[in-house]
Amino acid sequence: MSVQRIATRYAKSVLDLAIERSEIEQILADMQYVRSALRSRDLWLMIKSPIISTGKKLSIFKKIFSGKLSATTSSFFEIMIRKGREIYLPEIVDAFIEQYKAYKQISTVVIKTAVPLGENALESIRQKLTGSLDTKKNLELNLIVDPALIGGFTLEFEGKQYDSSMASKLKELRKQFSH
Numbered sequence: 001m002s003v004q005r006i007a008t009r010y011a012k013s014v015l016d017l018a019i020e021r022s023e024i025e026q027i028l029a030d031m032q033y034v035r036s037a038l039r040s041r042d043l044w045l046m047i048k049s050p051i052i053s054t055g056k057k058l059s060i061f062k063k064i065f066s067g068k069l070s071a072t073t074s075s076f077f078e079i080m081i082r083k084g085r086e087i088y089l090p091e092i093v094d095a096f097i098e099q100y101k102a103y104k105q106i107s108t109v110v111i112k113t114a115v116p117l118g119e120n121a122l123e124s125i126r127q128k129l130t131g132s133l134d135t136k137k138n139l140e141l142n143l144i145v146d147p148a149l150i151g152g153f154t155l156e157f158e159g160k161q162y163d164s165s166m167a168s169k170l171k172e173l174r175k176q177f178s179h
Contacts, residue, residue: 003088004091006085006088006091007088007091007092010080010085010088010092011093011098012099014073014076014092014096015027015096015099015100017072017076018072021072023070023072024100024103026070026073027072027073028096028100030070030073031093031097031100032097033068033069034065034073034077034089034093035090035093035094035097037064037065038090038093043064044090047086047089048087054081057081058078058081058082061077061078061081061086062074062078065077080092101140104138105137106136106138106139106140107129107135107136107138107139107157107158108140108142108157109139109140109141109142109155109156110142110144110155110156110157111125111141111142111143111153111154112144112145112149112153112154112156113143113144113145113146113149113152113153114145114148114149114150114151114152114165114166115147116145117153122141122143125153126139126141129155129157134157134158135157135158149165149167150165150167150170151165152164152165152166152168152169154168
């Protein structure tokens with residue numbers, strides 16, 4: 001079975017449990033916390049190591065996350081480690097966050113601009129996106145300043161990209177003049 005299918009199934013079961021127990025926001029916060037912790041190379045290597053015993057991994061995991069995660073999340077991670085599924089934790093965490101966003105109808109939109117956006121411009125973009133049929137009901141905006149764009153902006157969401165940056169327009173002009 002593929003890693004993605006395994007991660008999707010486990011994430012779905014945790015999401016269903018979170019909804020059933022009305023703990024969805026707490027478990028999302030836990031998953032985001034674990035996601036950031038898994039960026040640590042040492043923790044990542046410990047989890048992936050076939051040499052470190054299950055008992056030792058469980059002990060380390062408990063020491064790291066004791067008091068920082070809800071009982072439901074802690075129990076879930078304990079089960080994953082006991083079943084030898086800890087190597088899939090990063091994928092499971094990512095799958096949970098994606099499923100949470102689908103459940104809450106959240107579209108993640110990445111906006112890249114050459115200079116920081118003002119509040120009016122940001123609100124205008126937000127209104128256009130929420131009014132379109134391309135995004136879900138709620139928006140999560142990730143703003144990135146990239147001076148290489150020269151001017152304008154790019155939008156990325158739902159597998160689509162809209163590019164109205166000066167850099168891409170100049171590139172297109174170069175291409176037209178070179179033929």
